[in-house]
Amino acid sequence: MKTAGKKEATLITASVRIRIPFIVSVLFFFVSLQAYSQHSGRIEIYFRNDNFSLQPRSQKLLDSIAVKLKAGVACYVKVEGHTDSKGTAKANDILSKNRAETVAGFFEEKGIPKDSIVSEWWGMRKRKYRMESDSLNRRAEISYIIYNKLGTVVQKKEPEKKKETTPSEKRDSIAISKMKNVGVGETFAMNSVQFYGGTPTLLPGAFPVLDGLAEQLINNPTLEISIEGHICCYPTDEDNLSEKRAKTVYDYLVAKSIDPSRLTYKGFGHTRPLTEERTAEEQQQNRRVEIRITKK
Structure with missing residues (x-):
């Protein structure tokens, strides 16, 4: 029994000897990261x-x-x-x-x-x-x-603000409100009507803008539009994703009681990019829909 006790004490001592340098090194590494x-x-x-x-x-x-x-x-x-x-x-x-x-x-x-x-x-x-x-x-x-x-870049912490309409949504809302002033054949971009990457599924921020578009079409019953879809990142549109995105917007407007005869849709693939796609944000901007006035 005594022999066993001695072995146990030796093991505990060895454990302490091993752990102390390890803990010190971990703490040193953690403190270093704080810099x-x-x-x-x-x-x-x-x-x-x-x-x-x-x-x-x-x-x-x-x-x-x-x-x-x-x-x-x-x-x-x-x-x-x-x-x-x-x-x-x-x-x-x-x-x-x-x-x-x-x-x-x-x-x-x-x-x-x-x-x-x-x-x-x-x-x-x-x-x-x-x-x-x-x-x-x-x-x-x-x-x-x-x-x-730390300290190489100083960023001033701004006070938290309530969620507001994004600049993109504001521009889209203004453009939609002025639809009647847009000439036949002219287009305006709907930058906030964006999609999840690789899909024709709308991001949540698109719905308020599309609701505004539907309202303007209802208030201006002679207006007719073409919905033009675009993609990012890949030079060819083998899966016709750009047209599927345009069709998604078309279907949304039809569901909002817009007469289908007033709407057409078309996909342009990656032939008309707005950005060079150097960042994820720029890639997102090319996943978009534009509206062309075809009749007033």
Whole structure:
């Protein structure tokens, strides 16, 4: 019994000896982190079918991210490669790996330390978009964290405000209220009528603006319009997503008792982008609908 007691005491002593340096090192690391602030972000880029070469637009977007990463004192980048549902699982695993490594290699060439980049590839196992938008699954997802020393950027904390109408919604409301002054053949953008990525599903902020559009059509019964849909990020619209988005707005207005004979809709794919899509916000702006006056 005494022998067992001695062994137990020895084990406890050893445990203390091991834990104290570990705890001290963890506390030192935690305290060190307090000297830094961090900024994180996430983007997606897209690839052509059965291809892992970066398109010019993707290179521009990645280059802008690389500049931000290099501006910090440290960074962390995670790149995940994906494919659509076409082809075999083995072939897609290889393709998604090539896509992830292409993006990682791009960052390394721009001066981002190799040990700051993590690459993963998932083949077709993590398809994010539905079958009608399967082409958007040919993608790489890039998540990043940028660390900066506290005090290098001073941001004045603004007092909390109640939620207000966004500038985009205000502009749309003004444009809709002045529809009768817009000439036949002219268009106005509805920037707040936006969609979830890769889908024809409206974001919640679109509904108040579309309700205003329906009201103006009801108040001006001779007005006729064309609803024009647009997409972001991918040069071709293989799934006709832009037209599906226009049709979503068409269906919404019909549900609001607008005569279908006063409405037409058409998709323009990615042929008329408003932005260069360097950020997620700019990508979102190209997922839009415009209204063209066809008759007054």
